[in-house]
């Protein structure tokens with residue numbers, strides 16, 4: 001005999017209380033779904049046209065860069081406050097050659 005049956009035999013009022021509680025929970029869930037329905041299943045009513053999409057994204061275009069300078073050591077263009085990739089590659093190559101020389105000796 002399970003505890004639910006035993007409790008319903010010993011305390012029959014608990015059975016009805018339990019059913020009432022279940023009904024309340026079910027009705028509460030349905031009420032919540034009805035309240036949240038417009039947010040849960042929000043979908044646009046019409047397709048956004050190509051024109052509207054382009055008009056919305058017209059001000060999201062690429063901006064001109066004003067922070068480009070010439071590298072003082074090699075003369076290539078680079079962004080300000082950034083490492084010059086040509087100088088960095090040159091540094092890496094020199095370091096690699098230095099390590100090879102060190103290992104060879």
Ligand SMILES: [Zn+2]
Nearest residue numbers: 071074084087
């Ligand atoms: Zn450079």
